[in-house]
Amino acid sequence: MKIEKQNISNRVLEYLRKQIILGHFEKGDHLVEATLSKQLEVSRGPIREAIAKLEAENLVEKHSNGRTVVKRFDIIDIQNLYDSRILLETHALKQIDPDILEMNKSNLYLFVDLMQKSYEQKQRDIESDLAFHGYLVKLTDNHTLMQLWTSLKEVFRTLIDITSEVTESKQQEIIDQHVSIVESLAQGNVQQANKLLTEHLEDACHYCCEGKKSNIGRDDYVQSEN
The missing domain is CATH 1.10.10.10 (Winged helix-like DNA-binding domain superfamily/Winged helix DNA-binding domain)
Incomplete structure (x- = not known):
């Protein structure tokens, strides 16, 4: 190692x-x-x-x-982290000004495009996934929400890493979920966007818990890019 x-x-x-x-x-x-x-x-x-x-x-x-x-870290801790994400991110969607969204939705689609390209190249794109969700929070211009997100960002990255290992065969479906969230927001249907985002994160929580239960990643080692 x-x-x-x-x-x-x-x-x-x-x-x-x-x-x-x-x-x-x-x-x-x-x-x-x-x-x-x-x-x-x-x-x-x-x-x-x-x-x-x-x-x-x-x-x-x-x-x-x-x-x-x-310290002890159980399934309930993963569930608590995702519950916190759901509360934080769905609250963020309600605070995004429609005009701000219209001016910046192309950036959200850019993160989705990056995920799509990585998927087509058979690669996992944790950073674009994380950036998409972080950008939703950033669009609120609510500094308290952004601070809360930033404080948990690195742990969220690891959860996405674990989830993406479990869901390699479902990546297109997950990418499409991101698209649907943006489309609902762009149409002014915040309630639908919140529903889709909640379902998306609940699914991610489920897969992350499955990753822990199946004990994936035991032989992983950390390696920098060449």
């Missing part, structure tokens, strides 16, 4: 977060910098930075003896 040098800290963080969410690290497991450094073939610096961010995300905790241990 080796992590390449480009974007080491982020790669380490993404890897450890995913392993904790999937349950490959269990409650009470001690994250030892020296051990992880050896396993991932990186220095202790990126490990230390990643662990600090995991603590801020409430996925690990530091004990008084200096040990950092993994």
Whole structure:
């Protein structure tokens, strides 16, 4: 298991977060910098930075003896995160000014086009999916909503990563769901858009939970692009 040098800290963080969410690290497991450094073939610096961010995300905790241990993360925690996404994003749709949407809907379609192109190239496009949902929140110009989204963005990225592994055969359907959400908004049917968005995220939650149950990703390793 080796992590390449480009974007080491982020790669380490993404890897450890995913392993904790999937349950490959269990409650009470001690994250030892020296051990992880050896396993991932990186220095202790990126490990230390990643662990600090995991603590801020409430996925690990530091004990008084200096040990950092993994906190319990169950199916209910995935469900709670998706419930929070549904509340946040559906509330955002209600706050988007129709004129602002009209001026910016091409950007939403751009994210969809990027997902489509990646699908046709048999690639998973986590970033465009994440960007689509984040942009919906950004269009509200509600700084509190944007701050809430940003605070959970990296965890959402990992959930999308897990979900996309489970739904590789359903990617076209998922892309089409994004299109339908934008079309409903553009037609001024916010109620329908909210319904579609809720169903979309409920499905994503279901697949993410299935990913955890099936224990996917155990042999994954973090690797930068060439």
